[in-house]
Amino acid sequence: MVMKMKENKYMSIYQNIVKDVKRGEYKPGDKLPSEHELAEHYETSRETIRKSLNLLAQNGYIQKIRGKGSIVLDMTQFNLPISGLVSFKELSKEMSNPPKTKVNELTEMEGNAFLEKVLELSPGEKVWQVVRSRNFDGENVILDKDYFKKSIVEQLTVEICKNSIYEYLEKDLGLIISFAKKEFVVEKCTEEDYAYLDLKGYDHVVVVRNYVYLEDATLFQYTESRHRLDKFQFVDFARREK
Amino acid sequence: MVMKMKENKYMSIYQNIVKDVKRGEYKPGDKLPSEHELAEHYETSRETIRKSLNLLAQNGYIQKIRGKGSIVLDMTQFNLPISGLVSFKELSKEMSNPPKTKVNELTEMEGNAFLEKVLELSPGEKVWQVVRSRNFDGENVILDKDYFKKSIVEQLTVEICKNSIYEYLEKDLGLIISFAKKEFVVEKCTEEDYAYLDLKGYDHVVVVRNYVYLEDATLFQYTESRHRLDKFQFVDFARREK
């Protein structure tokens, strides 16, 4: 779960309670102390506590019930909150057999008609193209095609692409990813899929199209993640918004 | 987008601004009035306005930028917020050629080993099984298998299943769905898929497993939605949580 270290009071209280839940201090089915008690314990106001608890609810840790209290949910039911904006690196480091990444292509190019459309490029605008395959247990099962606006990401090296591009963007460039739109669809394999993936006879792939936006609402990245059918999985935790 | 009519101030302000955005009162790229101005205009406190604006941001209508203001996003980019908990009925009514639903099976049964596990049933507990196929343009492309705990949904008729079960649950039974976990995966077709779907030669389906919880955090429904590969689509809008 992506979570910045901010010294906000409500954020640190949130992280504190998450820790308590993970440690088993609070077990599934238990009730948290009331908001009033928590406010007293953390020496803060109730509204601040409520901010922390709302975060816990959003992320599937608790369920708040009016008149009763906040009940700790069974997070193991929601194993791996892969949902949302989690990057490949964060995802893979939780796995026992970590995958290997191979950088097949890293090219600076002008946007073609397709890219101009999906990245809202101005004519002639330059982009980085990164094509990587993800190897799990000796098989290439995911093909990631990333496109970044060069006006925002000026430099990119094979070394960076081998590790986490997002780590580079966030830690080194200071870019802040804010929201993303994902589209899931199944498509026939392309020549590129045949070239870079071990398809094992499958002739379709699950394609995840990802449009990523920065804090100032500018679109800066388009990614196509192409998964061999039998290796695709996605988990989503959705809460009814209030 | 599911949105209850509550007379909460922040909720009605939210709905008001949504209407303004949809009417074109505010256009993509425009800035909303500042929180201070909105508070004055709606004769309320700034915190209440902030609640409304946070809802707008969560649902992809605006992007809030510190020091600058709240910018209206281009919702057409995020066409159909299918994300989250939207039901089939809500989804289908937005389509030009509405699909037909056929109820293949409606049976009251005891939970087998599989259901006991996914629905956390006590031994011998009864469930409703509903098997429906969704017909788009003359082809059966989705097979929905729903399981409801009988202790929560006592009665169920073919008539209800033909329309929206959720409408019945929420409007008639007063059940409130609170959150859900979805799993996406691709699987080989079963005999049932061959029986109820027009598979057009495809031998795999996209399976969406859906675990639905009520307001008091009790699991009450398990659904398996099986989509013919070429007809599967899912859109997700994810915002980095704060």
Next chain:
DNA sequence: TAGTGGTCTAGACCACATT
């Protein structure tokens, strides 16, 4: 009746962007 979470207020100070 007492305790819980949900909403709302009127202020305060802060971090950031613009001028």
Next chain:
DNA sequence: ATGTGGTCTAGACCACTAC
């Protein structure tokens, strides 16, 4: 310096649950 959104406070009243 001014204006913006982000955090935080100390209260208030309400709706719901439990006893």
